[in-house]
Every structure is written in C-alpha cells, then in structure tokens.
Amino acid sequence: MLRNLLMTLSYDGTRYFGFQTQPDGNTVQDQLEAAIRQLTGEEVKIHGSGRTDAGVHARGQTFHFQTSSQIPVERWRHALNGRLPYDIRITDAVEVPLEFHSRRSAKRKTYRYSINGNRVFDVFEQPYQLHHPGYLDVMAMREGLAYLIGTHDYTSFASRHSTKQSHVRTIYEARIEVDPGKEGAGSHEQGIIHIYITGNGFLQHMVRIIVGTLLQVGEGKRLPEEMGRILEAKDRAAAGPTAESKGLMLWKVEYNELRDFLAVSDNTLS
Amino acid sequence: MLRNLLMTLSYDGTRYFGFQTQPDGNTVQDQLEAAIRQLTGEEVKIHGSGRTDAGVHARGQTFHFQTSSQIPVERWRHALNGRLPYDIRITDAVEVPLEFHSRRSAKRKTYRYSINGNRVFDVFEQPYQLHHPGYLDVMAMREGLAYLIGTHDYTSFASRHSTKQSHVRTIYEARIEVDPGKEGAGSHEQGIIHIYITGNGFLQHMVRIIVGTLLQVGEGKRLPEEMGRILEAKDRAAAGPTAESKGLMLWKVEYNELRDFLAVSDNTLS
Numbered sequence: 001m002l003r004n005l006l007m008t009l010s011y012d013g014t015r016y017f018g019f020q021t022q023p024d025g026n027t028v029q030d031q032l033e034a035a036i037r038q039l040t041g042e043e044v045k046i047h048g049s050g051r052t053d054a055g056v057h058a059r060g061q062t063f064h065f066q067t068s069s070q071i072p073v074e075r076w077r078h079a080l081n082g083r084l085p086y087d088i089r090i091t092d093a094v095e096v097p098l099e100f101h102s103r104r105s106a107k108r109k110t111y112r113y114s115i116n117g118n119r120v121f122d123v124f125e126q127p128y129q130l131h132h133p134g135y136l137d138v139m140a141m142r143e144g145l146a147y148l149i150g151t152h153d154y155t156s157f158a159s160r161h162s163t164k165q166s167h168v169r170t171i172y173e174a175r176i177e178v179d180p181g182k183e184g185a186g187s188h189e190q191g192i193i194h195i196y197i198t199g200n201g202f203l204q205h206m207v208r209i210i211v212g213t214l215l216q217v218g219e220g221k222r223l224p225e226e227m228g229r230i231l232e233a234k235d236r237a238a239a240g241p242t243a244e245s246k247g248l249m250l251w252k253v254e255y256n257e258l259r260d261f262l263a264v265s266d267n268t269l270s
Numbered sequence: 271m272l273r274n275l276l277m278t279l280s281y282d283g284t285r286y287f288g289f290q291t292q293p294d295g296n297t298v299q300d301q302l303e304a305a306i307r308q309l310t311g312e313e314v315k316i317h318g319s320g321r322t323d324a325g326v327h328a329r330g331q332t333f334h335f336q337t338s339s340q341i342p343v344e345r346w347r348h349a350l351n352g353r354l355p356y357d358i359r360i361t362d363a364v365e366v367p368l369e370f371h372s373r374r375s376a377k378r379k380t381y382r383y384s385i386n387g388n389r390v391f392d393v394f395e396q397p398y399q400l401h402h403p404g405y406l407d408v409m410a411m412r413e414g415l416a417y418l419i420g421t422h423d424y425t426s427f428a429s430r431h432s433t434k435q436s437h438v439r440t441i442y443e444a445r446i447e448v449d450p451g452k453e454g455a456g457s458h459e460q461g462i463i464h465i466y467i468t469g470n471g472f473l474q475h476m477v478r479i480i481v482g483t484l485l486q487v488g489e490g491k492r493l494p495e496e497m498g499r500i501l502e503a504k505d506r507a508a509a510g511p512t513a514e515s516k517g518l519m520l521w522k523v524e525y526n527e528l529r530d531f532l533a534v535s536d537n538t539l540s
Contacts, residue, residue: 010393057394081390091390120351120361123280124327124398 055245117190136218143224158203213240325515330522387460406488413494428473483510
C-alpha cells in the first residue's frame with residue numbers, strides 16, 4: 001500500500017547547489033533521495049515545498065514523497081539521519097493523505113534574512129549572515145518594508161529568469177528584529193538585524209532582491225517611500241541588487257492543522 | 271620603539287590542530303603569525319593566554335606580542351582580519367605596558383561547554399555542541415558541579431600528560447544554564463545545556479574531564495556527591511571520560527581594568 005510522508009528538515013546550504021536536483025550535481029534533494037534509496041531500496045522522487053538557491057539555508061524546509069515501505073513513520077527520522085551527511089537533518093516525519101502536496105498544500109512560508117551590523121563578523125555565524133558594518137537606518141528599513149505587505153505583482157522583486165506566469169503573490173507579514181548583540185559591544189555595534197517575511201509563495205530571488213533594495217534604504221541611498229514606487233514599476237531594473245545568498249534561511253512552511261486537512265480530505269472521499 | 275599589543279580574537283577551531291604552534295602544522299597561532307608577518311615584515315612570536323586543544327573554539331581568546339611597527343593600534347584589527355582566514359577574527363586590539371603578559375596578567379578565564387539535549391541536533395550548531403539526546407538530570411549536574419568550586423588540587427580532572435608542577439587551581443564560579451530551545455520543540459526536548467566554569471587557570475583537558483564526569487551524574491550513573499570524592503582521590507582514574515572537544519569554547523579572559531594595570535605599572539616604574 002502506497003503511503004505519503006511529509007518530512008521537515010534543516011540544512012546548512014553552504015556545500016550544496018541548492019535544494020532541487022539539477023544537472024550540475026550536489027543538491028540537498030540528491031542527498032535525501034540517496035538516503036531513502038539506501039533505506040528502502042526504492043527509487044523515490046521527493047517534492048520540496050520550494051527551491052532554495054545555492055548557499056541558502058533552511059531551518060524548516062519540507063518535502064513529501066510516496067513510498068510502499070512499511071517502516072513505521074516514527075522510525076524514519078532516525079533511520080534517514082543515520083544515512084545523511086552532517087549538514088542535513090530530518091527534524092520531523094508524519095504520514096499525510098495521498099493528495100497532500102508539500103508545496104501546493106502550504107498556506108504560509110516564512111524566510112529570514114540576517115545581517116550582521118557589527119564591526120567584526122562573528123566567526124560562528126559568518127556562513128549565515130551578510131556582514132554590513134556600515135550604518136543602517138533600521139527605522140527607515142522598517143518603513144520601506146511595510147510598503148510590500150499585501151497582495152501585489154512583485155515583478156520588480158523577481159529574477160528576470162522567473163518562468164512563472166503570474167508574479168502576483170501575497171505578503172502577510174514582514175518585520176525586522178534587532179538582536180543587540182554581544183556583551184561588551186562598542187558604540188558602533190548595530191547588532192544582528194533579522195528580516196522576517198511571510199507570504200503565500202515567493203518568486204525566484206524575491207527575498208534577496210527585497211533585502212538588497214532595503215539595504216539601500218538603510219544606507220540612505222533611497223527613501224523608504226520608493227519601495228512603493230518600485231513595486232508599481234513592475235520592472236526588475238527599478239529595484240536594488242540581489243543580496244548574497246548566505247544570509248537567507250527558509251524559516252518555516254505552515255500548513256492547515258493536519259486535523260483540518262484530514263477532515264477536508266475525508267469530506268472529499270465521502 | 272618596541273610596543274606591546276594585546277589582541278582579543280574569536281576562532282572556529284574545527285579546521286585547526288589547536289591554538290599553539292606544534293610540529294604537525296596548521297594552528298591558529300601559525301595563522302596569526304603569518305598575518306603579522308605579511309602586514310609588518312616582522313617575524314613575531316605571539317603569546318596566547320593559554321592553549322586550546324584541536325577542535326576547541328574561542329569566543330574571547332587573547333594573545334600579546336611585541337612589535338616595532340608604528341601602525342596605530344586602532345588599525346591593526348582591520349589590517350590583520352584582511353590577512354586571516356574566514357574562521358579567525360581579531361575583535362579588539364589595545365596597546366599595553368611592555369611587562370603585560372596575556373597569560374600571566376590574566377585574572378580569570380571562563381570556558382563554556384555546550385550540550386544539545388534535543389532529539390535532533392541543530393545543523394547550524396553541530397560543530398559547537400556535543401549531542402546528547404538521552405535524558406540528563408540537570409539538577410543533579412548542578413549539585414555535582416558545586417563540589418568543584420574553591421581552591422583544590424584538580425589532579426583527578428587533569429590529563430595524565432599534564433606537565434604542570436602544581437595541580438592546585440581556583441574555580442571561582444561554575445553554573446549551568448539551559449536554553450529551552452526552539453519553538454515547537456516536543457516533550458522529549460531538553461534544550462541546550464551550557465556549562466560555564468570560571469577559574470584562575472585550567473589544567474590540560476580539565477573542563478572536558480569535568481564535563482565527561484558530570485554527564486555520568488546527569489545520566490544517573492554517579493551520585494552528585496561523588497564529585498567531591500573524585501576531587502579528594504587526586505587520581506585521573508577516579509573521574510569520568512574526557513568529553514569531545516567540539517562542545518568546548520574559551521569564552522573570555524579577564525584582566526584587571528587596564529586603568530588599574532597602568533596605575534600598578536606606573537607605581538612599579540616610579
């Protein structure tokens with residue numbers, strides 16, 4: 001009997017060419033499929049909730065796949081982790097209805113982008129933060145970010161290589177949190193600036209282009225209200241540069257309560 | 271004119287054979303001396319506040335060295351960081367009296383040992399934490415740790431290879447802090463357990479042997495009060511195993527206020 005499993009995982013993207021399988025090789029998906037093959041002997045294709053670019057990390061990525069293996073669901077996490085490299089960890093595994101899809105069933109996705117605003121970067125965090133020791137006006141960045149909330153055509157904040165038919169997405173929430181940083185930090189220390197953006201889906205490079213543009217607002221090169229005009233322009237050239245991938249992390253993917261989902265799927269079946 | 275510089279640095283010890291130069295090669299000290307040579311042309315020998323073993327990290331290690339370079343002290347940090355690998359960062363540089371010595375002038379050193387007590391380790395923290403998903407009785411560990419505070423002969427908690435004449439040291443403070451961990455953590459999650467130990471100096475492997483023994487207390491294999499008896503035995507065989515190096519971090523090295531030091535050294539000179 002075929003079963004559908006939904007797994008949550010974390011990975012350090014530093015060593016990988018992104019999440020999704022591609023001709024050039026070493027991706028997180030390749031590692032996951034190899035681990036499943038080792039465990040079950042099955043040639044399985046997994047489906048991620050979305051791609052992440054080379055060098056982008058994930059705290060709460062999800063994927064699903066169908067298997068005829070009868071290994072109980074509570075055993076999968078441990079069994080796969082024993083077959084995965086140290087920088088990829090399954091954190092949760094649940095069985096879901098066959099029609100459940102990690103991307104199409106997702107309700108909200110949150111990304112976090114982290115900027116180290118201190119003079120010296122932290123050696124333990126440097127693979128996960130953009131280093132920006134120059135002054136940033138965080139209040140102006142907050143003001144600029146607010147223009148992006150809502151349902152809009154985000155063409156200005158999408159890669160020119162985007163192949164999506166529609167660039168309309170909804171950003172539900174966007175906020176900036178500042179962690180004032182370490183004990184003994186000097187007066188020029190800005191701490192760690194985390195930008196969280198939650199939406200129903202994201203276009204290629206969308207978060208990184210938003211951050212690259214917000215950095216220009218923080219540097220005083222653009223006014224906060226330009227964010228609204230950039231959005232209206234529907235032109236990639238209107239926005240700022242694409243921020244480095246290493247500061248980006250897929251923070252979480254949210255679904256309806258599985259209980260609700262099962263209720264809906266029971267209705268569908270009845 | 272010869273000057274004496276005191277620098278503070280962080281490093282990720284994963285790639286290094288410890289802090290101090292040794293025949294087998296790649297150490298943090300080698301990297302620092304090479305960067306100073308590149309900057310000044312001088313063949314300088316630096317003096318660290320203490321060794322750290324292979325794989326041990328530092329948030330606030332210190333070292334001093336003498337130089338005839340006239341580069342202003344406020345320029346050194348940036349100049350050296352530009353010549354150091356990504357996993358070593360100078361965080362501070364100050365000029366000190368010629369008789370100042372990073373190790374001999376140190377008043378207090380603090381180490382931190384970190385244990386991940388959650389089911390799944392965190393991919394972003396795994397190079398810096400011991401993973402121990404099995405149950406740990408943290409209250410018992412706290413009780414056991416308290417026996418070590420004070421001035422004692424720590425032979426039981428020192429490597430058999432220690433070459434020090436005296437194993438008497440003073441532990442001023444020792445405490446365990448538990449970071450309850452991530453949002454959504456399940457009921458079996460113990461969070462991150464940080465053990466901080468502050469003393470006037472530490473013997474080879476001392477913190478790691480203390481932690482290895484405390485873990486046995488946490489696992490219920492030893493009673494907390496055994497810590498006192500182990501100390502009295504003055505025998506390495508009485509204690510537990512040496513905990514893995516990767517969980518250990520040299521947290522900070524404290525000196526008298528430089529103001530006080532300068533006052534003392536002025537007195538000495540007058």
